[in-house]
Amino acid sequence: MARRNEHTKGELKALALDAVLVIAERDGPQVVSARKVAQEIGYAPGMLYHLFENIDDLILQANTRTVSALTDDLVRATKRQSADKAVLTMALRYLQLAQKNGRRWQLLFEHTMRNGVAVPSWYQAQTAKLFGLVEQQLVRMCPQKKSVEIQLAARAVWSAVHGVCLLSVTGKLNVGGAVKEARLVESLVQNYLHGWKSID
Amino acid sequence: MARRNEHTKGELKALALDAVLVIAERDGPQVVSARKVAQEIGYAPGMLYHLFENIDDLILQANTRTVSALTDDLVRATKRQSADKAVLTMALRYLQLAQKNGRRWQLLFEHTMRNGVAVPSWYQAQTAKLFGLVEQQLVRMCPQKKSVEIQLAARAVWSAVHGVCLLSVTGKLNVGGAVKEARLVESLVQNYLHGWKSID
DNA sequence: ACCTGAACACCGTTCAAGT
């Protein structure tokens, strides 16, 4: 068997990553597995282990696409906005994208490393970019604040928004009719920033 | 074979739930499985399906213990505190417990329903109690606010704190040295409430 | 009635062996 050489290594990687997202969106994130991905692209399961370290690596690389698309979207959406408006826009768009492409974000939110291995640094770096976007706006908003305070506030506000998005997408936020997720995000961002700006 | 009758159904359930938490803490949350739990208590795997609907039911019931212990702790810890103080105390103790019993909370945070089934309502009710505790304090703090606003603020502040706890326990919050999780929680609660109280 | 253990349909991962 073998020696098909229909695709380069890079093409195969791209095919596999596409397949991960297709399966997640079509059949649900729980269905994504090495065997299913291999089947989807018409290869043997073992082949994937020449391209990826393991199933976590494969899923993490697929999730990077999702985060990367979010980052690009946020940058585009906040062009020429005031700092205050930009932070709110980012938060709301995060929620919007998460709710719209629910299953793709479920794959991201619900994924956990097997054996409790730590998330690799290249992945952390990707998510750190998101913090960076928020920090940029907070600096514009309060140039006098110390760098440590900017970092803290960016992480606080983003963790908060992340909390709402995660609970929303994974269906754990028992919002009873009247309470809409978007209103939670608005309330969080606006009240937090209002309080934050008013101290020293 | 069978007919051991060493334990009542209730005792067996308790043994199984203990085993879930023991395995999670001793070997890591990823190691918890129906087969491992059965082995831990010296029974055949199939037996568990006479006590629990499926593996999700088993883990969810074990996680209920964790949430329940949290709820009790929060009630105790906030006796005779002012409303402002109480909300902060609850948030910080949530973080504290989550960080202290890391693996037990990982089991809670990292668990997702197989096949994407919805979380059962009895479990939602348990977590709703937590919102309730926050709501109680917010009512004390601002008796003039409408019930909808209380509910919204309670969910906002708790989702935010949850976001920090989750990112902390699952190791996804890349806090670079200077930024401590407790400071994030403090900043979130205090600034949010400060802003929230100042509107209408 | 209570529990077993074998069976079924899945996993992730490895690796000798084919082309």
Place this chain on the structure above:
DNA sequence: ACCTGAACACCGTTCAAGT
């Protein structure tokens, strides 16, 4: 060099059959 497919060690879940 590239890829296979069988194998290994796991899963969750079911259910006829033993006591």
